[in-house]
Amino acid sequence: MSIIHLSVGLRAMLCSVNQGQPDRDGWQLCKFVARTVAQGTGVRVMDCNDISELERLRTLHATTVLSNEQVLFILNTSSGLAPYTHEFVPGKQDSQILSGFISALSSFMGEMTGRTASQWKTIFGHDATMIVENGVWATGVLAVSRDTTELRSKLRMVVREFEEAFYHLRDADEFHGSVLVEFDGYVRRVFTSDRISERTLILNVSRDPVQFAKMTPSQKFKITKFLKQVRDWQTVGEAAEEQGLALDETIELVSAAYWSGAVYLLHIPSDSDILMPSAESLSILLSPDNPTGISEDTLRVVGSLDGRTPLGDLMDRLDISDNEAVLFELGYLLNRGLVERLSLEGKFSLVAECVATQVFRQMIDLVGLEKALIEYKSIVSENVTRCPWISFLRVLPDGEVRYERFPTLSPTDIDRLTDALETLSKSFSERAAELVGRNSASEMLRNTRKTCETRFESLLTNVVM
Incomplete structure (x- = not known):
């Protein structure tokens, strides 16, 4: 496609x-x-x-x-003030009111439970959920229509970067001047780099002068020129071709325009995207009365999303009759938060699953399936107290090691599952060392990791570190 x-x-x-x-x-x-x-x-x-x-x-x-995200802000936990704010939908939520609400609620929860939860959420009003990520001295809050693991992952990345970048200003009440410009660019990349592609549709292009804050004059000129020529409901790829721009440059211009509120975007997924339904969305998506109004083909795709298979492969396998219509509807579901892309943690866990699978199959080659399964059960028993998530792993009949990708798994849960997979791989490598020697076993594990990292390299190319 x-x-x-x-x-x-x-x-x-x-x-x-x-x-x-x-x-x-x-x-x-x-x-x-x-x-x-x-x-x-x-x-x-x-x-x-x-x-x-x-x-x-x-x-x-x-x-x-068309916007699941409403407003993002980061609180200084000590002062209760929000030195950084970004509105995805201007005027939708008042960040100062929300920051006061979160500060009061956090204090109340701390007094009631005696501790501060690292992640939590609360309902605010009739159409907003606030997901909260507590760091050491900063708290990130993202108001959304629907909570997704993908957005929790992005919020966690932003809070960690904020605390690292502004540690020396942690006692300041406010940040002034250009100190937040670079950080704002980082946040923009976190929220847009893996979403905008040549297929992305550009909507509601602003014909009025736009205030491009936190940009150089040359950047403002390029974006203004781009917006004067782009058309509503034009794809990013078409805009690049029509204006004679490189695709990467066009994506950057569209990202900056979107971040400044000059356009809205419909995030049509690419063939390489790995999608899954978000938490509690299946009861809506697969309801017999079809409240979202999606087509039969899209229903088939949604029901087949597994958090592992690239979308292009999945649609080819299902023999979809109208790819364009299905992609449009999936873009709508993505924007609404009913479907989500695989999170950063989920991408790393795919690599860890690949390594664990290959190492287990190597053990089967060495000792046979029956003995390999005995070793597997032994490793789980030895590590389950220290690493409880290892009990959540499963071995399929073909020797594949994996876990069930439930939408309710948090980024922290997936991190722990990745640790469990790595524990399993190392333990199998140690067992193999007794049979083939430590040097050979170590080399097998290194080569396996390299092979799996290469296999999933395309998934990690847009990761913002």
């Missing part, structure tokens, strides 16, 4: 590039978008035969249902 080139009918409905009656494809997509807007707002939006109402549909859709 290459860059999405939207059909003429779809462009007629979503871009107002012509007038008159939309064709059948455009009409069907319009009905889907209109239905999702109605679900997000309670408003009956438009007659899909009336293109004149398109602008209202497009604006309402982008600002109400």
Whole structure:
């Protein structure tokens, strides 16, 4: 599947590039978008035969249902103030009110339990969940519509980087000037680097002057020039081609424009993306009355998401009839937080699963399946007290070692599962050393790790360290 080139009918409905009656494809997509807007707002939006109402549909859709994230802020735990804030949806939540609420709630929880939880969440209002990540002296808070492991992972990365970068300012009440510019760029990359691709759709391009804070004059000029030429509902790949820009440069411009509120984005997944349903979303996605309005093909894809298989391979296996429509709907589900990409911790755990599997299969080659399984049970028994998550691992009939990727697993849980997999691999290597010698066993383990890291290299290329 290459860059999405939207059909003429779809462009007629979503871009107002012509007038008159939309064709059948455009009409069907319009009905889907209109239905999702109605679900997000309670408003009956438009007659899909009336293109004149398109602008209202497009604006309402982008600002109400296309952003799971609402506002991010980082609190100084000592002062209770928020030196860093970013609004994904301007005006959606007041960060100062939220910071006061979180500070008070954290203090109350600490007094009641005698300790401060590293991760927790709370409901705020009728449409916001605040996920909280406590560091040593800073607390990160992300207000979202739906809690996902992917966003918890990103929040944890941001809090750790903040504490490391500003340790010397931990006693300051406020940070002024350019001290946060570089950090803001880091946060932007964390939240956008693995989401924006050539397929990403650009929505609601601002035609008004945009205040590009925390940017150099040359950056502001490039983005302003780009925005003057880009069209609504154009893919990033199409914009790059039309403006004669390199794809990487275009992605950077789109990322900066999105971060400044000049555009909204529909994050169409790429073939290499590994997706899974978010926590508690399956009851919505697979409900018999289909409240999300997704197609039969998309339902089949959603039901097959396993947190391991790249999307392109999965769709090829399912023999999807209309890839473009399915990708569009998956993008909508991603933006809503009903489906999520594999988190950073999940990507590392895939490598650890690969290593454990190959080492176990090497043990089978050395001693046979029956004895290898006995060794496996022995290793689990020896390590379960020190490393309880090792009991969560499973061996499949073909010798694959893995764990069930439940959406409710937190980033910390997945870290511990990765540690358990590494413990298993090292223990098997030590058993193998008794049979083939320590040097040979160590070399086998090194080569296995190198092979698995190479296999999943493409997954880790956009990791922000």
